[in-house]
Amino acid sequence: MVPISYNLRSLTHRKATTFATAFGITLVVFVFAASAMLTDGIKTTLGKSGSEDIAIVIRDGSDAELSSSLDQPNVGIILSSADVKRRADGQPDGVGEIVAVLALDKIGTEGVSNVQVRGVASASYAFRPTIHIVQGRQARDGAEEAVVGRAIAGRFRGLALGQSFEIKKNRHITVVGIMEDRGSSFESEVWTDIETVRSAFGREALVSSVRARLRSASAYPAFERALKSNRQLGVEVMRETDYYARQSEGTGTLISVMGNMIAFFFSLGAMIGAMITMYAAVSNRSREIGTLRALGFSKMSILFAFLLEALMLSLLGGIVGVLASLAMNGTGFSMMNLASWSEITFTFHWTPQIAMSSLIFAAVMGLFGGLFPAIRAARVNVLQALRS
Numbered sequence: 164m165v166p167i168s169y170n171l172r173s174l175t176h177r178k179a180t181t182f183a184t185a186f187g188i189t190l191v192v193f194v195f196a197a198s199a200m201l202t203d204g205i206k207t208t209l210g211k212s213g214s215e216d217i218a219i220v221i222r223d224g225s226d227a228e229l230s231s232s233l234d235q236p237n238v239g240i241i242l243s244s245a246d247v248k249r250r251a252d253g254q255p256d257g258v259g260e261i262v263a264v265l266a267l268d269k270i271g272t273e274g275v276s277n278v279q280v281r282g283v284a285s286a287s288y289a290f291r292p293t294i295h296i297v298q299g300r301q302a303r304d305g306a307e308e309a310v311v312g313r314a315i316a317g318r319f320r321g322l323a324l325g326q327s328f329e330i331k332k333n334r335h336i337t338v339v340g341i342m343e344d345r346g347s348s349f350e351s352e353v354w355t356d357i358e359t360v361r362s363a364f365g366r367e368a369l370v371s372s373v374r375a376r377l378r379s380a381s382a383y384p385a386f387e388r389a390l391k392s393n394r395q396l397g398v399e400v401m402r403e404t405d406y407y408a409r410q411s412e413g414t415g416t417l418i419s420v421m422g423n424m425i426a427f428f429f430s431l432g433a434m435i436g437a438m439i440t441m442y443a444a445v446s447n448r449s450r451e452i453g454t455l456r457a458l459g460f461s462k463m464s465i466l467f468a469f470l471l472e473a474l475m476l477s478l479l480g481g482i483v484g485v486l487a488s489l490a491m492n493g494t495g496f497s498m499m500n501l502a503s504w505s506e507i508t509f510t511f512h513w514t515p516q517i518a519m520s521s522l523i524f525a526a527v528m529g530l531f532g533g534l535f536p537a538i539r540a541a542r543v544n545v546l547q548a549l550r551s
Contacts, residue, residue, distance in 0.1 A: 173472060177440075184433075184440045185480035188525055191429040192484025196521040197491055197511065198422020204512035206411045212347040213403035215380040216248075220373040220390065223397045227410065228262040228371040229279075235259070235368045237396055246386040247375045257375035258283070258290045261357055263364045267328060268320040276506045278319060280330070280353045282360030290374065294349065299324050299340035305356055310340040312350035314495070314508035322353065330355070331363040348407070351507040374403065430528050433480075437473055437532030442539070466541035473533020474526060481525025485518045 174181045220241050225231035238259035248256045261282035266275045281287075285304050288294055302308035311322045316338075321328030327335040336355055344350055361367050377386055380402075387400040401409075492513035497506055 167471070171475075174476060180440045180443065181476060181479075184437050184476055185483065187433040187436045188477050188480025188528060189484040189487065191426055191433045191528065192481045192521050192525050193487050194422065194429060195426040195524050196485055196488035196513075196517055198419060198426065199517045199520065200488060200491060200511040200513055201422070201509065202419045203514060203517065204509045206408070207512050208346060208348055208411075208507070208509045212344075212349060213405075213407040214376075215402060215404055216377050216383075217403040218375050218377055218383055218386055218400055219403050219406045220375070220398050220400050221371070223399045225399060228260075229264065231371050232366065232369045233259070233371070233373065233398070235370060237398075238370060238373050240393075240396065241373045241390060241398070242375055244375070244386055244389055246377050246382040246389070248378050255375065256290065257373060258287045259357075259370035259373045260287060261360050261364075261366060261369065262371040263360055263366075265328075265330060265353070267322065270318055270320055276319070278315060278322070278353055278506060279351065280355060280360060281349075282357035283354050284357055287354070290376070291344070291349070293347075294342055294344050296340045297343050299338075302339055302355060305358065307334070307336050307356070307359060308339045309336045309353050309355040310342050311338050311354075312352050313341055313343040314346075314350040314497075315353075315506070316341045318497070328353075330359065334363065346510060348410075348507055426524075430524075434528050434532035437476065437529060438536060440476070442536045462541040466537045469537035469540045470530065470533050473537065474529045477525045477529025477532065478522065481522045484525065485521050488517075488521070489513055 219228075220233070221228060221231035222233055238257075242255035242257040244255075250256050263280045263282070264277045265280050267278050268274075269276050285301070288301055296310065297313065299310075302310050309328075311324075315322055317323045319328075322338060324338055324341055327337045330336050336359065342350070342354070357370075361369065375386070377383055383402055390396060390398055390400050488511075491511040494511050495508050497508045
């Protein structure tokens with residue numbers, strides 16, 4: 164076995180080529196890790212919006228709240244189920260809400276973007292105890308007031324505390340509060356009075372969804388069976404966690420595919436660069452290879468030594484790339500959610516699993532990039548190498 168110190172001296176001796184190859188691998192690993200972090204961030208953000216003991220009810224055939232509509236009388240029928248938890252006042256613990264999309268001017272750009280508006284009553288704030296008003300106050304029922312999520316506050320014209328936006332021509336809503344919810348998707352929404360949203364979008368006596376807190380998470384199957392058996396309702400029932408997992412699929416898949424495609428093409432360049440570097444090393448070190456063979460090292464030892472050198476080079480670049488991606492952790496990134504067709508802010512989410520998969524990706528690049536040069540090194544003729 165060729166000593167590892169031989170590989171380390173070789174890498175430090177060829178500083179320029181070592182740096183160039185490692186830097187290329189660093190860029191590839193950074194892109195790979197960043198796309199994985201953003202995909203995980205999308206799932207984490209939407210995952211924080213759901214709870215296992217909450218069921219969401221939308222119209223049968225709808226895939227999101229935005230495309231769903233239920234008659235207001237059905238809200239009482241749904242919440243009258245025996246599996247719905249009761250509050251201290253004896254009323255069912257559930258809410259009916261309406262969702263719409265509003266196009267607003269973005270600050271700092273020339274264009275506009277969609278913002279999700281949720282029509283709520285005061286019960287919606289109590290229903291979600293993780294919602295906190297961090298500035299201002301809660302909007303009052305029946306008033307033309309709104310609370311804006313922290314992630315989009317100040318990023319759209321009119322969505323800052325004390326400002327107003329137009330929900331309908333000549334109808335302005337004043338922002339009276341800023342809310343946060345552990346980084347969930349609710350932080351990318353505008354909450355205002357349900358009747359205001361209904362009249363502004365022509366959806367009187369309708370709700371987009373009904374949320375019900377169940378007696379326990381295990382009560383969900385019975386709740387679902389009871390509603391599905393009532394064909395007059397015509398509803399789709401899901402756990403809230405499953406609903407938001409489905410909402411993250413489209414956007415998460417798009418980011419993952421795009422990121423992996425970019426990383427794939429970049430990795431081809433990095434592997435070619437590593438291959439060229441290792442081929443040059445084999446050519447310049449033929450005398451060393453001949454000497455090693457003359458000292459009794461086998462072809463397999465030579466092959467393994469050069470393969471190990473390529474692996475060390477790629478892991479060096481991989482470690483730097485992973486550390487660089489760590490700096491992105493928690494950074495906000497705004498994009499269109501394909502499920503709701505509204506802008507939502509996600510954060511890059513770093514995990515040890517992403518770091519490990521990135522290092523494995525770097526190692527694979529090194530092995531493929533160094534395989535053929537290592538085979539060539541193992542096949543070097545001893546006599547010709549020594550004569551050179």
